[in-house]
Amino acid sequence: MVSPIIGSSEVKPIIAFHEVSKWYGNVIGINKLTLEIMPGVCGLLGPNGAGKSTLLQLATGQLRASQGRVEVLGERAWNNPHLNRFIGLCPEQDALYEWMTGQQFIQCCAQLAGLNARAAKAKADELIETVGMTPYRHRVVRGYSKGMRQRIKLAQALVNDPKVLFLDEPMTGTDPVARRDLLEIIRALANQGKTIVVSSHVLYEVQTLTPNVILMNHGRLVAQGDIRQIRDLMDKHPHRIVLVGRQCRQLAAELLDYPDVVGLRLGADGASVMLETLRPDDFYARLPSLATGHPWSIDEVFSEDDNLDAVFHYLVDQ
Amino acid sequence: MTPNPVPVQQLPAKTPQTAGKADVSLARSCWTLYRLSLGQHRHGRRWIGTLALTLLPMLIAIIIRSTDPYAAPGSMEFGLVFMLIPQGLLPLLALVYASGIIQDEQEDQTITYLLVRPIPKWMMYLIKWAAALTAAEILAMAAIVLTYAAIFCGTHGASGSFIHLAERCLVACTVHGLAILAYCGIFGLMGLVTQRVLVIGILYTALFEGLFANTPFNLRMITVIYYARLLIYRLLPHHAKPGLRVHSTTANTWKFITAGDPNLKLYPHNWVCVTVLLSTAIFTSALAGWICSNREFYVKTPNKTD
Structure with a gap:
């Protein structure tokens, strides 16, 4: 089943949370969250423990909402492998298949997305170049620096040419050069018309990408809108x-x-x-x-x- | 090490190959996942442990033969191929490979890369299960063949012709292959429903497959090894010949009552044994697939809980 939003030119929310709550036992991860994310780049801001990763995991169908409804591209997010053809996720955790080379990893992810071997190789070549990892493509991932790993993680999120891209703290722990490059890549992806949700606990990373932010704390939506109003508060x-x-x-x-x-x-x-x-x-x-x-x-x-x-x-x- | 300062390229325009979604195929995703899972089994320290386990019966056979030139090959075959391997090696191999089907990916935090692909979770489980089964079967078969070679190599036909021994080896491989199929199903399911699967799996192997299977009561009918033993007893001829010492030893050891029933006609038939082993594998893996499709897989996020 393909949603009416996929392929539609009408502007509708790409991601919608309706009264969504998520509990981990007695701990609440998301608390009655209702929000809509429109096409474009959106920054998801909040301190550690705010519920950003939970929100992204709900949106990418990894977690099931304890209450409420999560929709991406008009489709239910939970347990919907069809939807995964249209979304990409750069996870926060610094985990990769460590024995593979960068090239093998991206190629493998492309084939997991359903591409044939030739298309997967072409896609891997293209994405590795995009993220500036061509000279290091044949090196085993285990030996990559944090910045290289982030680039490769970003590349794997793009193997299926997603319409919606979720980036969970993509700049964490990177050096300034990698940070600058990653921001440039994300900007370029946004210019391609992708909807991108970037989570971060650093406002200044997000503001270079978009004025449109969502602020979360303790699993709740604190504010949503233009970053400048929040900046005024923060500069104190x-x-x-x-x-x-x-x-x-x-x-x-x-x-x-x-x-x-x-x-x-x-x-x-x-x-x-x-x-x-x-x-x-x-x-x-x-x-x-x-x-x-x-x-x-x-x-x-x-x-x-x-x-x-x-x-x-x-x-x-x- | 600092990341490379290679300038970021302008994102290329979409080509039909990358822009279209028609080129993707679920079958290719599944095949890739199978190969990836097999590849995972080839890496890490676990591989060294399972290889050592695989070689153990063969090494024991070599040690026995080198220290006792008159050791009876039939007894060694019984002790190693029909006792040690099914009771020790097979459950351990199945436990090592099948119990970590999902847990390993969770611990390594790589499961995310699978959950965001267009493969249903139940299918993901079954494919990874098939890969675990393949790895366990290959090692089990290798153990059996090597052990046979170590026992009978150089016996100059005293234990039967090469063809005869190859047939025995083939039957042993088939029966043990069925047993490991069932074990993989059980331990795969166990790996989904408990965090301490290794401890519980070893307890299961020792209590259920070790203790219960060696009692003369019907309780043993809930063990895998009982059905494997019935098949071995009937299908490997010289063990089934009534009157031979090795036959009575086998029956006594496995607590089969052969008085008046030398061919165990009162016990479950061979087709029942095969059906039970296959059904166990099918039922447990189907149940695990169902659990998997409804399960959330938590991945720890670094330094925090959100």
Whole structure:
């Protein structure tokens, strides 16, 4: 059965949650959530434990709603393998078939999606090039860096040329270069007309992709709409960013000179530095240049969600 | 290691091959999943363990023959091929491969890549079950053939012609193959309904297949090994000849009452035995497939619970 939305030019919600609740035993993952996601890019924001991954797992049919109805492209999401022909998921967990090469993994995923061997190889070649992994395609996945793994995970989500793409924290733990590249890839996919839902606990990652965001906390919808209104609230709170790499002491010394960095703490092991900034946009824009051509290296970037959490508390209290 | 700074390419325009959905086929998805699952069995430390298990009966036979040149091949065949393999090796192989059909993917967190493909979950289970069965069967067959070779190689026809021994080996492979089919069904189902499948599986093997099967009561009719033994007893001729010492040893060991019933006519017929073993495999795997299609598979997300 093909939904009337698939192939239709009429603008309807691509993803719809109607009074959806999801419990894990006594723990509530999603609490009476009603929302509609229209075509385009949508950011799904919330601190850890907000219910973002649960929402994505419900939308991709991996979980069954305890209550309510989840529809994607007009079809029931749960237990609907037909729908999987039209959706792609880049999962959050850092798991791959470790013994395979990048090429084999993508090819295997393409064949799992139903492509024949020749088409799967062509698709794998195309996607590996798209995510900038061509020089490393024949390397075993086990030896990939975090950024490479994220790229490969993104590539596997595209093997069936999905209409709807779910990206669960796609930038987590990546270095600045990979982060920039992944954002570019996602933007390019959005320009192709795909509906993309990107979850993140970092507002500044999402805002470069879309002004359209959904804010969640404790399994509830806190706000939905334009990111700028949320930004205004967030800028009152310092934003914490953790940089992981080598020679972090020198990196910290350099960061002290930046006027927008209002706080700095070197990790106990000397392999990380946590900074606080009131102008995260400026800092993120500077990250790629900060990561190259210096004696230090930045291997991973994490954004702590304290300020986002604070805003959620503020919004919930309103 | 830092990721490569290769510039991101402009996404290519859709080609008919990639844009169309008509090129996809469920059969290809299933075949790929089968090959992927078989490939998974070839990797990891488990492979070393199961290989060691497979070679164990053969090694025991070699050790016995090298330490006791007069060891009777018939006794060794009984002890290794008809006791050790069906009671120890087959359930363990089935347990190792079938119990992790879904659990392994969950633990490795790779199940997501399967759940978002257009393969129904019940079918996913059955395909992975078939792959587990294939792996277990291959190793079991290898164990039987190697053990026969270790027992009879160089006996210069004293135990029968090569053809005769090959026939015995073939019958043993067939009966044990049926047993492992049933075991895979049981342990596959167990792997879906319990988290501690290895512990429970070993307890099952020891209690059910070990203890109950060796009692002279009808309780043994709920064991797999009982039906395999009946088939072996009847189908492998020199064990079925009444009056031979090895025959009475076999009957005594397996608690078959042969007085007045040397061919076990009062016991379930061969076709019943085959039907029970096949039905066990079909019923348990169908039930597991049904459970699977209604089951949610939780995958831990890193450092959090959402």
